[in-house]
Amino acid sequence: MNRILRIGHPLLLERSAEVREFGTPGLQRLVDEMLAIMEQHQGVGLAAPQIGILQRIIVFGMEECARYPECEPVPLTVLINPAFEPMEEDLEQEWEGCLSIPGMRGLVPRYRRIRYRGQDLQGRPISREASGFHARILQHELDHLDGVLYPQRIRDMRMFGYEEELALAPPQAGA
Secondary structure, eight states: OOOOOOTTOGGGGSOOBOOOOOSOHHHHHHHHHHHHHHHHTTOSEEEGGGGTOOBSEEEEEESOOTTSTTSOOEEEEEEEEEEEEESSSOEEEEEEOOTTSTTEEEEEEEESEEEEEEEOTTSOEEEEEEEHHHHHHHHHHHHHHTTOOGGGGOSOGGGEEEHHHHHHSOOOTTO
């Protein structure tokens, strides 16, 4: 099983290539591996670049998650060649973490409501609307496909730190 690349690895800064062939055993193996790694690490999303594969593939979803107990369920989704557009211009800031940046969190602005699209394993189109945590996961994972890690989106670096330290007295935005 591939390891998860961590911040600082040069592949995490690269833009991924579009998938052109669907329904192949190799694509199925890759997605199965991604789902297993996401589950093993109790993540809610994983992008192919996080395991060193520069292809535009993300997996995400959860029924419930100990890391995000307050969040609503998100359907388990395999999304290939994803894109999104905001449905409104409002951004909301929420704390995010990442399997490639273990033990840390940051306050990240994201669109509240989005429409996303992509393809499934067979190349069939997928199109959905999402809001809240679902929309946040999608935007976070899509960033990985463009070589962007969530700290690059943080507006105030005082809102970035180790989970244990932030739990003592989380900083207040604008403080």
